[in-house]
Amino acid sequence: MKTVSYALALGVSCLMVACATTGSASPSAKPVFYPNAKLNAVGQDKANQEAQSCMSQAIGAGLTPDEKDNAIAHGAEKGAAVGGVAAAVGALVRGKGVERAVESGAGGAAVGGAAGAVSGAFHDKPNTTYRHYVQRCLKDRGYEVIGWN
Secondary structure: HHHHHHHHHHHHHHHHHHHHOOOOOOOOOOOOEEOOOOHHHOHHHHHHHHHHHHHHHHHOOOOOOEEEOOOOHHHHHHHHHHHHHHHHHHHOOOOOOOHHHHHHHHHHHHHHHHHHHHHHHOOOOOOHHHHHHHHHHHHHOOEEEEEEE
């Protein structure tokens, strides 16, 4: 029963991580164009192709769309530590004994680690240098980027 609960918690956490990776603040965001003369002349499809080309150039130059600060791993580590210690201390305070405290600590670490990983995913942030590179590339091609979405 405990294994099923842990697996369910991990599955829900993974789903939440997947949902957290969209939107304007996500590394997967794409440039949004101002409808200037260039965009009006070539159309949105061509502009999107140009944006993809510029993003590929940025990656080729060694940049990545997201900051590489391991926010998910750091969140998981913190969550596991806090969850494990809190559960173990809680079991000891309730007089459950050392064996039960260790078992509770392991369960708390699993749940805390999953929760920490989800929290870390929400701190995933885009690489501003990558975005500036893409925007400059598009500007050189005549486009105006007004944001990312």
